[in-house]
Amino acid sequence: MAGLRAATRGSRLARLQTDLVAGLLGGQAVGLHVESVVVDTQGDRRTDVPIWELGGRGVFVKEVQAAVLDGRADFAVHSAKDLPSSTPDGLVLACVPVRADARDALVGQRFDALVPGACIGTGSVRRRAQLAWLRPDLTFAGLRGNMETRLSKASGFAAIVVAAAALDRLGRMAEVTEILSAELMIPQVGQGALAIECRAGDDDTLAALAAVEHGPSRRAVDTERAWLAEVGGGCDLPVGAHATLDAEGGITLTAMIGTPDGRVMLRATDEGDDPVDLGRRLARHLLDDAGGSSLLDDLR
Numbered sequence: 001m002a003g004l005r006a007a008t009r010g011s012r013l014a015r016l017q018t019d020l021v022a023g024l025l026g027g028q029a030v031g032l033h034v035e036s037v038v039v040d041t042q043g044d045r046r047t048d049v050p051i052w053e054l055g056g057r058g059v060f061v062k063e064v065q066a067a068v069l070d071g072r073a074d075f076a077v078h079s080a081k082d083l084p085s086s087t088p089d090g091l092v093l094a095c096v097p098v099r100a101d102a103r104d105a106l107v108g109q110r111f112d113a114l115v116p117g118a119c120i121g122t123g124s125v126r127r128r129a130q131l132a133w134l135r136p137d138l139t140f141a142g143l144r145g146n147m148e149t150r151l152s153k154a155s156g157f158a159a160i161v162v163a164a165a166a167l168d169r170l171g172r173m174a175e176v177t178e179i180l181s182a183e184l185m186i187p188q189v190g191q192g193a194l195a196i197e198c199r200a201g202d203d204d205t206l207a208a209l210a211a212v213e214h215g216p217s218r219r220a221v222d223t224e225r226a227w228l229a230e231v232g233g234g235c236d237l238p239v240g241a242h243a244t245l246d247a248e249g250g251i252t253l254t255a256m257i258g259t260p261d262g263r264v265m266l267r268a269t270d271e272g273d274d275p276v277d278l279g280r281r282l283a284r285h286l287l288d289d290a291g292g293s294s295l296l297d298d299l300r
Helices: 012-028 062-069 125-134 147-152 164-169 203-210 215-231 275-289 292-299
Strands: 003-009 033-039 075-079 091-095 104-108 119-121 139-141 159-163 178-180 194-199 239-245 251-258 265-272
Touching (some): 003 012, 012 075, 012 147, 033 062, 062 075, 104 164, 125 139, 125 239, 125 251, 215 239, 215 251, 215 275, 239 275, 275 292
Parallel strands (some): 119 139, 119 159
Antiparallel strands (some): 075 194, 239 251, 251 265
């Protein structure tokens, strides 16, 4: 193939992630050129509105997916955390390259240095719920915009919470004061991973993308997405899941369902070998045995 067109959001981070995928593809097929097709999304246009009020997951990907479906692009590069748990008809999740750090990071003060009543900047109900559970004294304020915009506002808070992978890709890890462990702060489903979609049946593009698939990362993301599909939540609900693999390929999945104020926090861990089975099983445990269904019904 002489060239491929990659649909992407227009933020600097999204463009860098698309360039990363282009570099990986070029390393596998010498001479393969990838052209970026920049797409404007609702999530990028409406930075004055919390993500959950725009509809949660999908606000950063629908227009990008449409560009692939209507033939303007051959594939789309997404942050996996932005994808809804189900793939639209006509598209397939073609590959997941090697995953970056899935953890959250603080910019500003360290967690143990936050004074009572300290104000944390975050636009994520998942982050807010877990921080409030750990520290009920903390206060919170919304934070939206691209990563550069959020970092520029950090001085107005005791700390802001952002994805470590995003800072790393932007070359701004020097601004991180603390990486929060995944045990302390369970990440968002797919955080740190890239997800590449293309049209179903486009065998040439599928073959090209298969060369940059990273098996362990794909298994981890598939497990988390299976959990999310069973739970039925997204950016509008305080839920999170994080899968890790051992040397033999066994999967450990830890997940949480909470309330936005952190007063109720359901957490559980399970192990298995099949991503879909493990994700669904842990979701049913939290929903049926731990009371998560009634909790989410109240929030919805």
